[in-house]
Structure formats: C-alpha cells, structure tokens
Amino acid sequence: MHHMLHIKNGIVIDTKNGIKAEKMDIFVKEGKIVEESEIDKSQCKVIDASNKLVVAGGVDMHAHIAGSKINTGRTMRPEEMRMVRQIANKFRASVGRVLLTSPAIGYEYAKMGYTTSFEAAQPPIGALHTHEELDAIPMVDKAALPVFGNWHFVFKYVAENDIEKLKTFIAWAIERTKGFGVKVVNPGGVEAWMYGGNCRSLDDEVPNFGVTPREIITSLIKATEELNLCHSVHLHCNNLGNPGNFETTIETMKLANGFSNDKRQVLHVTHVQFNAYAGSSWRDVGSGAAEIAKVVNGMDNVTIDMGAAIFGHATAMTGDAPFQFTLHKLLGARWSNKDSEVEGGAGIVPIMYLPKNPVHALQWAIGLELGLLVESDKVVLTTDFPNGGPFTEYPYVMAMLMSKKMREKELERVSPYVQKAANLPSIDAEKTLDEVMHMTRALSARVLGLENKGHLGVGADADISIYDFNPNEIDTSNDYEIINKAFRNALYTIKGGVIIVKEGQLVDEVWGTTYWVDATNKVDTEAIEEDLDKYFELYYSVEKEHYGVEEAWIKNPTRLVMG
C-alpha cells in the first residue's frame, strides 16, 4: 500500500544535497519524496525517527544476482542452500549461505536497507534468462549490464575503426537485451580463450581479428560517450587475478584520458581488488592498491568499486573464462565453463577465503586499502557478490572503513604475510559515516546515472533506510560493533514509499522495477542490418528474429530513453 509518510525528526545524511547529519523531516507521497506542502498530515503515516540515522536506500551497482552464472553456481553448490533463512509463511521460503535463491536476494538486501541492485554481467544471448531471474527477485529495483568486450560485432567495428557502426550496434544490443549499459570483461581475452589463450596485456592481439584490448576499450568508451549513455563503460580489466596486474590496471585507467562527461565518470573499473596485485608470482605477491589509488585520485573521470574479499565462502563467477580456468587449476576445485556463440564466455569456481592463508589475507587487505586510499567520491563499496563474498557483509566493510581499531583487531587474526606485503597495517585513515553513506548511496547512483536514487531530495524515489543509532552521538572509530550490527538490520526500509522492513523484519513484499536503456533514437539500425543478418545466418544458432527480450515479457519494466 502506498501511504503518505512523514518521517519525523530523523538525523539525515544526504551527501548529494549536502546534508550532514541534520535533524529534519522527510515527506513521501506516491512513491516519491515531496515537499511538506504536498502532504495531507491528517492522512499521513508518521514514523518517529528521533535520534535515528535516515539515509537513502543503498544502491549496489555491481553484483551477480541473476542469470545463468549464479544459477549454475546454485546447481553446482547445493551445500550453499542448506542455510535456511526463512520458512515459507506470508513470504517465500528463503535459503542460501553466500549464494542465495532469488527471493532470498531481495529479502536480504531489504533487511540491510538496500533498495537497488544491478546484475553486472548479462550474457547477451542469455538475456531472457537474466530477466526471468531479475523478475523473481522481490523488494529491489534492478537492471542488467550486457557484456560487450568479446562480441565479434565489436571486434569487427573496432577493426574497421567504424565508431558509427559500433554506436549503432551498442544501441541495438542494449535494446535487444533490455540491458542498461556497456559492460566489458577481459576484452579480447575471452576470445583468445576459445583457442586456449588469453590477452593479459593491453597490446595482446585478439586471434584472427587484429585488434587489441587497448583499441577495444578506447573505442567502446568513445562510442558510449557519443551515445551519451547514462552509465559509462563498466570494465573488468585484462590480466585479472595475476600477480603484478596492478600495472595493467593503471595503464587501462589511463585510456580514459581525453574523454570527459559533465555528469559522471567515463570509465568505471570494477572489483579492483582482483586487479591490484604487485609482485611477480604468488610467492612475492603484494599490494598495488596505493599506486592505483594515486592514479584514480589524480584523474577526474575514472571511478572504481572495491570488490572487497570477505573471509569465508564465496563463489567466483565471471565472464572471464580463462581466469576461471586458471583458478580451477590453482585450487583444484570444481569448474564450470560456458563458451557462448560469438559473444564471449564465462566460468564458475567455488572458493573460500581463509584468514590464515597469506594470499587470501592479502586480498582481504587490498580490498579495504582501496576503500581507504581512494577518495570517497571515487570508490563504491562492493564485494563483487559472490566473487569476493556475500553482500550481506557490507556492514562489516563499512565498519572496517570507519574504524582503525576494528582493523587492528582483525589484523591480529590474519596471516602475518599482510604485515609485509600490504599497506593496511600502516593506514591510519578512517572514513567518516558521511563518506561511507556516500560510497553506498549517492556515489553508486551517480556512477550508474540514476538521478532519482541515492539521495533524499524532492523528486527522488522514496527509497529510504533508517538505522538504529544517532550519527551525532556515535563514535565510529570506537563503536564499530554498533555500526556493524545496525547496518545489518535496518530499523525501517522503505521502498517506493512502502514500508517493507521494520526492526530488521520483513513486513511487506513489493516488486521493484527493471530499468533498461533505449538509445536507438540516436542511431539508424539500418546501417548494421546487413552485418546482423550475415552474422546471425552464419555464426549464431538462433534466428535473428528470435534474439532478445521484448519489454512485454518483463514484469515491471522502466524504459529510460537516452537524451
């Protein structure tokens, strides 16, 4: 039910609107935040938020929550499903440890006060599957990013240096997949994997196409910027997971030089923890986070997300199929792989991060270092769920970023290797609560180009979370236990004006929207029709007319037409 709401006397942090822990009232009508004058106080439900933190609902900009990868993960790992979170009642049964069922994903986000989550890698031909799973996730708004970096059409247009056709293809593909933006995973490297290889440097040539990752990334940024999509290129770098890769990452970031956008970054580099290793082997591996932070802080058009590693179970699942095979060999673990038409591939490998394992402890440290050393306006808090660990541990990461004391305590239980190979022990910085709220709300919304998310200004979506502490009274350096606990169970979560969580318990079920981006008005698809016909005829195993997702097949779609 849509009530008018009056959230009274809360202590509001809203970084986008410059509100720093100020006592104020918030008004909600028809799912939006409105002026006080819009509200009929006699009709209105009042929530007393005195001495409580009031913020916008959390926005997770990078998680793997829907589609063939996570679902193969579930099939591979029934042991993940033994954790029962909820017996079926008014709500669905909800199970899962790190991998969760679709209902559980929505419920757990809601309990944490998160109200938006984006699937970060949608295999284009599997788009319909991804959307079916997104449709099965209650509570949150969502979207999916189709992957482009190993798609033969992209290679072709990059090789021909035809940016117009590349733009046309991107617009066509995003419309067909009902996707949100341009995700790129190990550009060129997954195509090389079809021959057993990889592209570990920016200048490795992609077999048979004569293009390089450098050219692919640059062209995709150019095309995305010319199309002026709401989200920038979202890149999983080459050379992921290998010692010494921080240099590749830095070189990659520099490809953004020369591009600019008034509203947002032109390149988002994702789960950087996995791309921030120094050293030359697993024996001398170290942290490259400080060097990366320096570069990101020195640029004004690049953002990153952490990809923090959490101790415990996780499942590596990426479109980076050659990396997944390397991981399988390294761990001797189960391995699924999927080479996909002429679009790329993916792999899945179970993993567990152990505090006493030197490499795992280093990964854990590097994720946090990135969160601490990169300016708060440039780094989003993520675990690359479920690669670095569960999103349900975001509160742990929040608390760690705000408290050196907590970090010192945690450092005592991890491998001493971290003391020499990482920067974390010597970092004194502590993020403020404002900064952490920024990194989980306003910043992630801005990175995605969602103007109505991540803040509480008039006109914003009424996605609001209320937490059980007073930001003006808490000492985040010392009260890390309170922080860690409070962010796990919101006092209230409000989604589109509906109270869905109260005192950490689900009270109502809502179905969010699925955003998709339509930029077809900016191109003439006629220009690539012949190429499409030819590729579908020769290289696809489905007919072109059966490729893609119609809007009518999606439960609750929102089409965003690009201006």
Next chain:
Amino acid sequence: MAQKVICTFCGSVCDDVEFDVEEFKAKKFCKLGRSKFSKKERIKAPMVDGKEVSYEEATQKAAEILVNAKKPLLYGWASTVNEAIRLGVILTEKVRGVYDQCASVCHAPGTLAVIEEGLPGASLGAIKNRADLVIFWGSNPMEAHPRHPLRYSMSAKGLLISGRKDRKVVVVDVRKTKTAKKADVFVQIKPGYDYPIISALRALIKGEDIEVDEVGGVSKEQLKELAEMMKSAKYGVIFYGLGVTQSRGRDRNIENAVKLIQLLNRYTRFVIWPMRGHYNVVGSGEVPAWEVGYQYAIDFSRGYPRFSPAEFSANEVLQRKDCDAALVIAADPVAHFPKASVKHLKKIPVIQIDPFPNMTTLVADVVIPSAVYGLEAEGTAYRMDGIPLRVKKVIDTEYWSDEKILEELLKKVVELRGE
C-alpha cells in the same frame, strides 16, 4: 502462408522451422517435431472422476485435493514453459509437497556430476562455430534429436568450420546406431564399461601406459588413437546421452568424463554437454534452482526446500508410499515408471494437466487439458544448452495454458488455506 515458429518437442528447440496456419502444416521439422505440430488427439474437456466439467470446477477440485493432502507430489514439468514451472514450484512450496521433474529418471546423474566436478561446456552456437571433433557418447541424435547434427554438431557450418568435411565425428556406443553409421569413427564398447574406458583415456592423454591390451571391448590401439585424436583437436566436444547416465556407474561416469575434459583443457580446448531430451527439461531444473536452490527431488514438508535424490525423487517417494496425492503435468509416469511406483499412483488422488491423453489420464481423478506451447500458447523454454527462447502462439484456442491453469490453482489453494 508459413511463418517461423519454434519447435517444442526435443531439446534441440529448433527455431528455424515453419508452420502454415491455414493449411495446419509443419515445414522443415523433423519427423518427431512434425508429429507434435500436427492434428492430434486431444483431451476434450476438463474432467472430474470421468465427468466433463468446467475449468473452474476442475481447478477447484484440484485445489481441494492439494490442500487436503499431507504431502502431495508435483511431478513432470519437462514439456511446459518456465512461467508454468515457476508457478508450480511456488505451488509446491505452498502445499508443502515434493517437486520433481523428468530429469530424475534420465539426466539427473549429470546434475550430480555437476555437483562433484562442474560442467565445462559451451553453447551449441559456439560448438557449431569451432568444434573440429564431435564425440557422441551414448547418445544417438539421428534418432532422438534428428536436426541436432545438421543445425549444431555434425555438419553445421560456422566460423572456423565450413561443414562436415572440416570435422571428425566419433560415436562411442554399445551398438552401431544410426548416428554411428554417419561417424568417421565408431568405437563399440561393452555395456557398462564407460567408466574404465574414460579412465584409460585419461591415462593415455597424460602419457601414461594402461598396461592392458583391451578395456571394455576396445583395443589399446583404438583407445590410443582416440586419445590422440582428442588431444590434437583444436576444439572438441563430447555430447553424452542416456547411454552414459543410465548405465553402470551413472553419475560416476559423467564425473569421470568431466575430469577427462578438465585434463584435455590443459592441452587444448574441449567441452562436454548432455543431450537433454524434452524441449524444456532444462527449464524444469533451472527455474526451481533460482526459486528454491535445487534442480529436482525437492521436499517442502518442513516449509523450506530440502534436496535429496535418494529420498525425494518421484519414484522413491511413490515406492515409499510417501505421498498422498499427485499432480502430474506434461509427463506420463504411468507409462514410464516402474510397476511399484504406478501401483501407489493408482491408489492416491491424481491430477493431470496435459494437452494430450496418455496412460496417466486413465488413472487421473482430475484431468485438466491444456494448450500446446509453441502452437497455441507462448512462453519461455531453455534449449538443451540453456539458451532461452520464447516459444510462440500462432493459433487461437479454447484450452487454457498451463500457466493460466496453475495461476488459478495457486489462487484457489491460497483461498482454501485462508491466507
């Protein structure tokens, strides 16, 4: 005029076939698909205890049966669409029953092997583009998936392969099948010897000696040749079938085969994939996986899902007499299950949902006829390689779709339970 449709018979889910509505005529289909897309005997109307009733009455009666049962079994699902399957899973959770699907009697050992070792695979499009070596192991597409060889595997053209001549085809089977007759190499094995033969190949590929002259009816010479062929392929694929999953060793055979693939990828590229039978048997596992965490053999009697193939597969449940009602959708257990299972099925109230009459119709207390997906109703199906396709509706019908029937059933169950 013929229009493009999508075949809803076997796991190949051919989407290049045509149907002429005016003439009611299927074109380009294989024999199997054509027979589904032709005028067939249908269940005329909903029935309760043999008497014709309205959909309203039939779904009401079905809902009562499900609500009154302590533990109903909801079985079938492989020949319906994801939209219906999703409602079926939610319905099973609501009535605290057991969800099981056709895989539990055919390809489930493959799923167990995925749990043990994973599934290094590829889409059929990737295979048609790249595979220079195709091995059909215990599978016989010429008979079970007649257009698979043409569209995806044997003679399909693609990026690196210009046709049959660019590709070596091997069949490993216990008898010379129709597919074997078209292969370049036929390896005849003794029934039940898949496991040791795969082990021998693993040893040979690693460069070890196997110290015997023959394994499972295959000479060391021939095994060496096969190992060499696999190792020197640029991109190979094993398509396995029921010959492997249902012979001695079952899931262990597949597990061993996956280990062989893991090994081969240290030298070259190699993938493996099951030849799934019904057009959406993949969906009948994928949908419950995202809704409740598991693919089949799922018990909800405690209000949350539990997975245990040895306890909660349809046959186990029936033979233990551990269900007191059954809903059978898009399947025919009476024709295909062992006698002991059918015996219990005959004793309990049975609801059937199906477009076509079959042996199960004869024992069903409530029969609810449904529209034919792909022809009379649309919905999502997953091809054997997991590629989603939206099958079409090209003809109007009075029959309700499975989705609509289950929606109504779910609504009535919720009402009856007073929720």
